[in-house]
Amino acid sequence: MCVWCERYAGGYERWYFNPANYARKLYKIRKDEGPELQPNPVVAGGMALIDRGFVEALDRKDHEAVAKMRHDVEQLAWTVHFGQVVTLEDILKVIDIIYPIALMTCACRRSMLGTPNEENFTCMGMGPGMYKWERWPETYRGGVQFLTPDEARDAVTKMNKRGLVQTLFTFGTPYIGGICNCDYPDCSAIRTTVDYGIQFLWKGHHVARVDNELCNGCASCIHRCQFKALSFSASQNKAYIDLFQCFGCGLCASECPQDAITMVERTSFPALANVW
């Protein structure tokens, strides 16, 4: 089972359907707690926590040192700021729970591509934090664009169509404050997770299953995977998904003209139930 659901679902089907995890009191309470729970921009993206020492340890295959550093970084990230991949269907349900929702500029694409603000409104913030964003646009670069729930559903659906993966992010776990729309290699969370094996981004509650009877080998789905889980089997002339590597975003499934890819509950596979 998903550890976040075990801790924070509060009787709901998934932890991110529990309205308590979007509650204003969680946002405010942090000021009274220890420094480890304060919003920490250094943790954002997980990148600033990884120094040259980590990469050098990886490079020389010092597994012990890597495991220690990975553990420390993950513990901090999971306490303060981490994400989980969520299907479009689930994100649309989340949009029904929380208000306000606003588009804001993506910090990852700004730092990796220098994307100008006007082209960079791919991040979505939720809840009371957005009023702060609105008040000090110079700090948050580009400000915010508040959306009605219908506009938010439309925006997230368009970004999904465009090939961006939907993820939910905590800001002081379990407070959920952001819907990110991510892609490899410019999303810091995907990259840190996929390239370094640091679980900054958790896999979602589904996995994508290819029905080989229905797949006609058109390869329309191939470009959609941002997690190196989807490839093309030349010997079978079919899409091939590594189910242990699949993050369950659903982008491949929504692109398939044959409806040959189905999103299946992760926990329905005994061997995948604990692969997050």
Added chain:
Amino acid sequence: MLPTITVDDKKCHDPLACRKCLLICPTHVLGLGAKVGPKKYREIDPNQFIVAGVRFEKCTGCMECVNVCPKSAIQVSF
């Protein structure tokens, strides 16, 4: 082999406006940060932005960033 990537911030004045190196890198190694860190309720001056080889383990040594930089601010060595 891991490279050392250095960017001379004195030569590179406004990377957010230039971003030639960020866009040319085939493996998206370079990234942009702010020298001063995040500043509450204040805009960061563009010349406080700096380029760094944040994903240096993916650097192939192609030297395209070195060649594209109009200020010759980037050095890559192995």
